[in-house]
Amino acid sequence: MKSEPSEVSIDDLASRKSVPWFGVRNYQARNFMRDQMQVGDQAFFYHSSCAEPGIAGICEVCAPAHPDSTQFDPDSPYFDAKSSAGNPRWVCVDVRFVSKTRLIPLTELRQHGELAGMQLLQRGNRLSITPVSSAEWQYITERLMRGKDRG
DNA sequence: GCCAACGTTGGC
């Protein structure tokens, strides 16, 4: 799950009980949250659009998909005039902090052939939420996150 | 700021 750290960083997540994954305005990413993600599922927390993009930690889904309140807020950059309370277009799950890991840069992820199939790493990928296979999850958590914690 | 890639929109 990608987040711009200037909006919500792994430290921001750690300081809060939970955070709604607001602002997703892409149907595929929305559908992942609505149809695939369940309470208890874990995800990599990825810092995007920043100096050092990469995986910064792990989070866990703690509430199933519900309407994203920012779509109804005219002052929000995520406001959607075509959505309505009766028929909300955008939903989001809530996530909570699990752990902060060393920052695993995108460039490092690309160096591992075992991860070449990750949707995150595919050319032109723009989805803010992408699936991770169990093999990929295992490889990253057991082999890449085992290094010294550099904060 | 550039630009590749891809999603959305809207005229037809």
Added chain:
DNA sequence: GCCAACGTTGGC
């Protein structure tokens, strides 16, 4: 339904 134009994402 096609497709050109336009907008957005996000790494670099």
